[in-house]
Amino acid sequence: MTERHRRRVAVRAGKHVLLTAVALVMLYPLLWMVVSSLRPDEQIFTQAGLLLTDVDLSNYEDGWDALGQPFSRYVLNSLLVAVGCIVGNLVSCSMAAYAFARLEFRRRRLFFAIMLMTIMLPIHVIIVPQYIVFSQLELTNTFVPLVLPKLLATDAFFVFLMVQFIRGLPRELDEAARIDGAGHARIYLRIILPLMTPALATTAIFTFIWTWNDFFSQLIYLTDPSVYTVPVALRSFVDSASSSSWGAMFAMSVVSLLPVFVVFLFGQRYLVRGIATTGIK
Amino acid sequence: MSTGKLRPRRWLTHAATAAAASLLLAACGGGSDNAEGDGSITLRVGWYGGDPLHAALEEALDQYQQDNPDVTVEVSRAAFADYFDRLATETAGRSGPDVTRMSMSYFADYAGRSALQPLDDLVGDTIVVDGLDEDVQESGVLNDEYFGVPQSVISHALLIDPELLATLGAEPPSPEWTWDQYAEWAKAIGQANPGFYGSSDMGGQLQAFEVWVRQHGSELFTEDGTGLAFDRSVLEDWWTYWQSMRDEGGAPPADITADSDTFETSVLTQGLAPSTYVFVQQIMFFQALNEHPLELQPMPTTEGGDPGQFLKALDFWSISSTSEHPEEAAELIDYLVNDPQAIQTIGLNLGVPPSQEARDQLDTDPATPEGKAIAYVESLGDDRVGPPPGPWPRGYGELLALFTKLGEDIAFGSTDIGAASEQFFSEADRVLEGF
Numbered sequence: 258m259t260e261r262h263r264r265r266v267a268v269r270a271g272k273h274v275l276l277t278a279v280a281l282v283m284l285y286p287l288l289w290m291v292v293s294s295l296r297p298d299e300q301i302f303t304q305a306g307l308l309l310t311d312v313d314l315s316n317y318e319d320g321w322d323a324l325g326q327p328f329s330r331y332v333l334n335s336l337l338v339a340v341g342c343i344v345g346n347l348v349s350c351s352m353a354a355y356a357f358a359r360l361e362f363r364r365r366r367l368f369f370a371i372m373l374m375t376i377m378l379p380i381h382v383i384i385v386p387q388y389i390v391f392s393q394l395e396l397t398n399t400f401v402p403l404v405l406p407k408l409l410a411t412d413a414f415f416v417f418l419m420v421q422f423i424r425g426l427p428r429e430l431d432e433a434a435r436i437d438g439a440g441h442a443r444i445y446l447r448i449i450l451p452l453m454t455p456a457l458a459t460t461a462i463f464t465f466i467w468t469w470n471d472f473f474s475q476l477i478y479l480t481d482p483s484v485y486t487v488p489v490a491l492r493s494f495v496d497s498a499s500s501s502s503w504g505a506m507f508a509m510s511v512v513s514l515l516p517v518f519v520v521f522l523f524g525q526r527y528l529v530r531g532i533a534t535t536g537i538k
Numbered sequence: 539m540s541t542g543k544l545r546p547r548r549w550l551t552h553a554a555t556a557a558a559a560s561l562l563l564a565a566c567g568g569g570s571d572n573a574e575g576d577g578s579i580t581l582r583v584g585w586y587g588g589d590p591l592h593a594a595l596e597e598a599l600d601q602y603q604q605d606n607p608d609v610t611v612e613v614s615r616a617a618f619a620d621y622f623d624r625l626a627t628e629t630a631g632r633s634g635p636d637v638t639r640m641s642m643s644y645f646a647d648y649a650g651r652s653a654l655q656p657l658d659d660l661v662g663d664t665i666v667v668d669g670l671d672e673d674v675q676e677s678g679v680l681n682d683e684y685f686g687v688p689q690s691v692i693s694h695a696l697l698i699d700p701e702l703l704a705t706l707g708a709e710p711p712s713p714e715w716t717w718d719q720y721a722e723w724a725k726a727i728g729q730a731n732p733g734f735y736g737s738s739d740m741g742g743q744l745q746a747f748e749v750w751v752r753q754h755g756s757e758l759f760t761e762d763g764t765g766l767a768f769d770r771s772v773l774e775d776w777w778t779y780w781q782s783m784r785d786e787g788g789a790p791p792a793d794i795t796a797d798s799d800t801f802e803t804s805v806l807t808q809g810l811a812p813s814t815y816v817f818v819q820q821i822m823f824f825q826a827l828n829e830h831p832l833e834l835q836p837m838p839t840t841e842g843g844d845p846g847q848f849l850k851a852l853d854f855w856s857i858s859s860t861s862e863h864p865e866e867a868a869e870l871i872d873y874l875v876n877d878p879q880a881i882q883t884i885g886l887n888l889g890v891p892p893s894q895e896a897r898d899q900l901d902t903d904p905a906t907p908e909g910k911a912i913a914y915v916e917s918l919g920d921d922r923v924g925p926p927p928g929p930w931p932r933g934y935g936e937l938l939a940l941f942t943k944l945g946e947d948i949a950f951g952s953t954d955i956g957a958a959s960e961q962f963f964s965e966a967d968r969v970l971e972g973f
Contacts, residue, residue, distance in 0.1 A: 482615070
C-alpha cells in the first residue's frame with residue numbers, strides 16, 4: 258500500500274517536473290524579452306541567459322519617447338481601433354448569425370457556404386482592391402478602413418461561431434415569443450442576444466487580441482506617424498537593413514503585452530465557455 | 539415558420555441601407571482637407587529605415603515646410619521590408635508617395651514597370667547633381683532613363699575587430715594582401731585558437747563574389763542584364779577557395795554560418811571571427827552592437843588582377859509615376875540632396891553622402907564609425923575601384939538568395955562545387971531571361 262502510494266507520488270512529482278520544464282521552455286522567449294528590455298543594446302545579442310547583472314530602465318524611458326509621439330499615443334490608437342472592431346463585430350456578426358440561424362430565405366445554404374469560404378481568403382488577396390476603394394474615398398490614414406469592414410460582418414469566423422451557438426438554443430423560446438407577438442427584431446434583441454453572452458464574450462476577446470496584434474492592414478492604411486498603432490510603432494524600432502533599437506523595442510513590447518495579458522486574464526473564463534458551448538474545438 | 543417569410547427581405551433592405559449609409563457617413567467624415575485652391579500642395583514623402591533616420595528626415599522636412607509654406611509634407615516611413623509591402627500596395631492602388639526612397643533591390647522592378655517617373659527633364663535643371671561623385675551619378679539610370687537620384691555612396695569592405703584580434707594573438711590583415719595571403723592569415727588564427735576563425739565565410743555572398751569576379755576581368759551580369767557574364771571556372775575557384783578556408787579553420791563551419799545572417803547574429807558581433815565582409819556604411823550598425831571599436835579595410839586583391847571594388851549608390855530618391863506634383867517633388871529632392879542645412883540634419887543616416895562637398899561640410903570626427911566610413915570611401919583610389927556596374931537586374935534578389943543557398947549546400951556537403959555552379963548558371967539563365 259505505502260509502496261504503491263510512494264510510487265504514485267513519485268510519478269506525480271515526475272509529471273510536475275516535466276511539465277514545469279516544458280513550461281519554462283515555452284516561456285523562455287518571453288522571459289528573455291523581458292530581461293533584454295532591461296539590458297543595454299550591445300549586451301542583448303551576446304547574452305542568452307536570463308540573469309540580470311544590473312537593472313537598466315533607460316530602454317523604457319528612451320523607448321517611450323523615441324518615435325516622435327509618446328508611446329501612450331499608439332496605445333490609445335490601438336485601443337480605439339480595437340474597441341471599434343469589437344463593437345462592429347458584436348453588432349454585425351450577431352445580426353448576420355441570427356439571419357443564418359433563424360431566418361428562412363432562398364439559397365440560405367449557398368450564402369452560408371459562400372460566407373464560410375471567405376474565411377479562407379488570405380488578407381493579401383483582398384488588401385489591394387480594398388486599398389483602392391479606401392484610397393479613392395481618401396480614407397487612408399484614418400481608422401475607418403480598419404473598423405468599417407467589421408461593421409459589415411466581414412469576419413466570417415465569428416458569424417460561424419455565433420450561428421453554431423444560436424443553433425444550440427431551443428427554438429421553442431423564439432416560438433413562444435412569436436406567439437406573444439414579437440417580431441424578428443424583438444426576438445433577436447430580447448431573446449437571442451441575452452442568451453448568447455458567452456459567444457459574444459468570445460468574439461469580443463478574440464477580436465481584441467487579433468486587432469491588437471494585427472500588423473499588415475494597419476501598416477498599409479496608417480502611414481502618418483500620428484495615427485500609428487502599437488504594432489506599426491513597434492516595428493519602426495527595428496530595421497533589418499540598418500541599425501535597430503532592440504532594447505527600446507523589447508521594452509515597448511513588454512508595455513504593449515500588458516493589455517493583452519490583462520484581457521486574457523479576465524476573459525479566460527468566458528473564452529473557454531464560449532468555445533466549449535459552440536461545438537468549435 | 540411561415541410567419542417569417544416576408545420579413546427577411548425587409549431585413550435585407552434595412553441592412554443594405556444601413557451599410558450604404560455608414561459608408562457615406564464615413565466618407566464625409568474622414569476625408570482629408572484637400573482644398574488646394576490657394577496654390578498650396580501636399581507632397582507625400584516615403585522612406586524605409588531605422589529610428590534615427592526617421593527623426594533626421596522628419597526634422598529636415600519640417601525645415602523645408604517652414605521655408606516653403608505652400609508645401610505640406612506627409613510622411614510614410616517604415617522598416618525596409620514593411621516599407622516595400624506597403625509601397626507595393628500603394629503603387630497597385632495608384633497612390634504611391636510623390637517622393638519615395640528606392641532601393642537598388644527593387645529599382646529595376648519599379649523603374650522597369652513604369653511605377654517611377656523618368657527624371658531626365660528635371661535632373662540638371664530642378665535637381666542639381668553636378669556635385670555628386672562621378673561614379674554614382676549614373677547609378678540610378680536604367681535603359682538610358684534617369685529614375686533615381688543617389689542618396690549615398692557605398693563600396694565593399696572588410697570589417698575588422700582589432701581587440702578580438704589582439705586576444706587571438708594575431709596582427710590585423712594588411713590592406714595590400716591578396717586573397718591567398720588573407721586565407722593564410724585566417725587559417726593560422728583558426729588553427730591557433732580552437733572555436734575561433736580568422737574570417738567569416740563569404741562563400742555564399744554574391745556581393746563579395748562580385749569583387750572576385752571583377753578582379754578576374756569580368757562582370758557579374760551582361761550589360762543588358764539578361765545573363766551572367768563570367769566563366770563557370772571563376773565561380774568554382776571562389777567556392778573552392780572557401781571550401782579550403784572552412785576545411786582548415788580559416789572560416790566557420792556551415793552550421794555557424796547558416797545561423798549568422800543578421801547584424802546581431804554575425805560571427806563578428808558574436809566574437810567568433812575578427813573579420814567579416816560588409817558594405818561600408820554597415821560599420822555604424824555593427825558598431826552599435828559591439829563594445830570593441832571596429833575598423834574598415836579594403837577587400838583582398840587578386841595578384842595581377844583588375845580593381846574589384848566599385849563606388850555606387852544603392853539607394854535613391856525617386857518620384858512615383860502617379861505623382862500629381864512632379865515639379866515640386868523634384869524641388870524637394872534637390873533640397874534633400876543639396877541644401878547645406880538638410881545635409882547637416884540628415885548626416886550619415888542615409889549612408890555616406892555621395893558628394894565631396896557634403897562630406898567636407900559634415901566634418902565628422904574620424905574616430906567615430908561615421909568618420910571611419912567617410913575616410914574609407916575617400917581612401918579608395920583607382921587601384922581599388924573600377925568603373926561601377928549597371929543597376930541590379932530584375933531577379934537579382936532571387937539570385938542573391940540562390941547563391942546563399944548553394945554556398946550553404948556546399949558547406950554542408952549536400953552538393954559539390956561542380957553541380958552547384960551548374961545549377962547557378964542554369965537558374966540564372968531562367969531568372970534573368972524571364973523578364
